[in-house]
Amino acid sequence: MPLYEGLGSGGEKTAVVIDLGEAFTKCGFAGETGPRCIIPSVIKRAGMPKPVRVVQYNINTEELYSYLKEFIHILYFRHLLVNPRDRRVVIIESVLCPSHFRETLTRVLFKYFEVPVFISNNRYRESGCIASKLETQLLEQCTVDTSAAKEQSSLCSIVINYDLKRGLKIQAAKFNIDGNNERPSPPPNVDYPLDGEKILHVLGSIRFSCGNSFEQDNEEKSVATLILDSLIQCPIDTRKQLAENLVVVGGTSMLPGFLHRLLAEIRYLVEKPKYKKVLGTKTFRIHTPPAKANCVAWLGGAIFGALQDILGSRSVSKEYYNQTGRIPDWCSLNNPPLEMMFDVGKTQPPLMKRAFSTEK
Amino acid sequence: CKYLCFPSVNLYYFNNEKSLKKFPLTIKVWSSFCSHIKLVDSHYCPSCLENMPSAEAKLKKNRCANCFDCPGCMHTLSTRATSISTQLPDDPAKTTMKKAYYLACGFCRWTSRDVGMADKSVASGGWQEPENPHTQRMNKLIEYYQQLAQKEKVERDRKKLARRRNYMPLAFSQHTIHVVVTCFLPFFLVTTLQQRLLQPDFQPVCASQLYPRHKHLLIKRSLRCRKCEHNLSKPEFNPTSIKFKIQLVAVNYIPEVRIMSIPNLRYMKESQVLLTLTNPVENLTHVTLLDTAKVGAFCLSLSDPHFPWTFRKANKVGIFIKVTPQREEGEVTVCFKMKHDFKNLAAPIRPIEESDQGTEVIWLTQHVELSLGPLLP
Numbered sequence: 252m253p254l255y256e257g258l259g260s261g262g263e264k265t266a267v268v269i270d271l272g273e274a275f276t277k278c279g280f281a282g283e284t285g286p287r288c289i290i291p292s293v294i295k296r297a298g299m300p301k302p303v304r305v306v307q308y309n310i311n312t313e314e315l316y317s318y319l320k321e322f323i324h325i326l327y328f329r330h331l332l333v334n335p336r337d338r339r340v341v342i343i344e345s346v347l348c349p350s351h352f353r354e355t356l357t358r359v360l361f362k363y364f365e366v367p368v369f370i371s372n373n374r375y376r377e378s379g380c381i382a383s384k385l386e387t388q389l390l391e392q393c394t395v396d397t398s399a400a401k402e403q404s405s406l407c408s409i410v411i412n413y414d415l416k417r418g419l420k421i422q423a424a425k426f427n428i429d430g431n432n433e434r435p436s437p438p439p440n441v442d443y444p445l446d447g448e449k450i451l452h453v454l455g456s457i458r459f460s461c462g463n464s465f466e467q468d469n470e471e472k473s474v475a476t477l478i479l480d481s482l483i484q485c486p487i488d489t490r491k492q493l494a495e496n497l498v499v500v501g502g503t504s505m506l507p508g509f510l511h512r513l514l515a516e517i518r519y520l521v522e523k524p525k526y527k528k529v530l531g532t533k534t535f536r537i538h539t540p541p542a543k544a545n546c547v548a549w550l551g552g553a554i555f556g557a558l559q560d561i562l563g564s565r566s567v568s569k570e571y572y573n574q575t576g577r578i579p580d581w582c583s584l585n586n587p588p589l590e591m592m593f594d595v596g597k598t599q600p601p602l603m604k605r606a607f608s609t610e611k
Numbered sequence: 612c613k614y615l616c617f618p619s620v621n622l623y624y625f626n627n628e629k630s631l632k633k634f635p636l637t638i639k640v641w642s643s644f645c646s647h648i649k650l651v652d653s654h655y656c657p658s659c660l661e662n663m664p665s666a667e668a669k670l671k672k673n674r675c676a677n678c679f680d681c682p683g684c685m686h687t688l689s690t691r692a693t694s695i696s697t698q699l700p701d702d703p704a705k706t707t708m709k710k711a712y713y714l715a716c717g718f719c720r721w722t723s724r725d726v727g728m729a730d731k732s733v734a735s736g737g738w739q740e741p742e743n744p745h746t747q748r749m750n751k752l753i754e755y756y757q758q759l760a761q762k763e764k765v766e767r768d769r770k771k772l773a774r775r776r777n778y779m780p781l782a783f784s785q786h787t788i789h790v791v792v793t794c795f796l797p798f799f800l801v802t803t804l805q806q807r808l809l810q811p812d813f814q815p816v817c818a819s820q821l822y823p824r825h826k827h828l829l830i831k832r833s834l835r836c837r838k839c840e841h842n843l844s845k846p847e848f849n850p851t852s853i854k855f856k857i858q859l860v861a862v863n864y865i866p867e868v869r870i871m872s873i874p875n876l877r878y879m880k881e882s883q884v885l886l887t888l889t890n891p892v893e894n895l896t897h898v899t900l901l902d903t904a905k906v907g908a909f910c911l912s913l914s915d916p917h918f919p920w921t922f923r924k925a926n927k928v929g930i931f932i933k934v935t936p937q938r939e940e941g942e943v944t945v946c947f948k949m950k951h952d953f954k955n956l957a958a959p960i961r962p963i964e965e966s967d968q969g970t971e972v973i974w975l976t977q978h979v980e981l982s983l984g985p986l987l988p
Binding site for chain 1: 648649650651654668672673743745746748749752753756757760763764767808811812814827828829830832
């Protein structure tokens, strides 16, 4: 039982913490060690053959409003089992989340569900396009066994989703552990059962090459260059500390070997002249958060949501929203007077930034 | 009389002035205003149908105390017993039969022995869910941040700006250099994403680490009107009962329009459609059908505003409407307004001395949209 559950029952009820990811939504209560549920961010509609993705940035407001309304309804009445009106909501969102999405979500929560208070917390968003690359590769090169005959795997577009990532154990190490530059042998082929009769044969080389999505693309940009470029943009005296305190979050980073590959790539890139001159440091360390990488952002919000003392002053109340009709963004720096009981500014960063580590 | 069932649906519009929301007649909840709030009423387990008070549900994290879900296929686990012979403590030579219980899934054949859970000597109450190994560290973190929050609050109370302060380094996190897993597990020993995500705290990769979880509860919901705060629908508390304590459903108060027969509909040809109107309440109801402005693309004008009734049986009346499709192809839709008088029996009864009018009678207008099916060539 979380430590502050007792306090919560005496005073305010524990806040609801929701992290709406493009693929999965993590949802639970503040102060707990993990989300109550991790479900795909989709809704099923009667007319449509495939489930509809809820987190879409390019659809019109009305559609988005109805999707969000239905999805949040499911969250509250099937997974959380609480009344929306009683509890504060902490929303975890990407720094790059478009305002349109944010505002529609706010409107759904305040107007339809009548949540009393809304707080938003920021997280960095991983690139979500990797899975689609995997899909196209599979469609081209793998075959499917049915009871009748072998067919091309155009059939598997029904099934393929993130589920394939789990078993495919994508070999992300381009660099061998021994240090030589040989490509490691590809992983063995896999027979993936689709349903009762069909079996999808996945070639080992496909499994292997999916990891290459993380390699540098045509513009020589990858996750590793992203990190190094961001470091260069930081003030010089902070670079060493930042480099030794990297936090990698998100479900994509849970691919086996991802972090090793990332570090290896960083170390390789740091030797290049582009970075060698500018970056003073060569030590890079990644933190191990107290949760799986896909829940870390949620966890940050949950810890923040457990801080009853300051939560009131760092949130937007329903009354404020009804008066002004807007929700301030993280980048707006104006400070309204204290009577509003509301402070705009950068929200607290998630837990890791302040936690230093000691060598064991 | 025989009732012909057509797949067409009668739709009623709600609260005509403010917003046009369509609800199928059978599930619409009546209220003078359109939107309603949903509330959580009672928690219960879907498998053992045991009611759980909300305080206990909160403590148990909305999970049943007795029932388990299979971690492989999410079916409900059943407890099975085997008899094993054990030695008597007093006399090692003799053996006695004792019952040992284990959990098993009837669907995918998973058992608790697959993950190494020992058989228990009691049928229920012996099974525990594993605890999150990070709980301690989490609690320390929360404590730390609570301290910071308190400091911030104190400073805020003093109406000063929050000062930057030196953060004390704390031995919280560890670094790990990840080693690539070069051994590949056979495919069937790896958990699926869905199985993994059902256990957010652990998310095990190997099937041998998949422990069962207590079954998640379901809730019964009650509905309340957003504006007048009246309860519209309140189910029975008992999970085994499907009845309602309060059930204000439109179909019990508003006259129902049903289609009885549709002739072949042809472009620009006038045909007669037979409808029935059913009065669900015990008192006499007056109904007027009015023509309405075109709403949808296929709306057509009703040629005769006074619809003679064709037959009458008990509380049902049959009427003919003349329909002329205005378009060459597509679905034919008829829209009209139905005005009826309504006695608000739910309103408080006035004392008899004050007035002799009895209950109020108000007139309500409903939009009706009938889908008559496709046009014939």
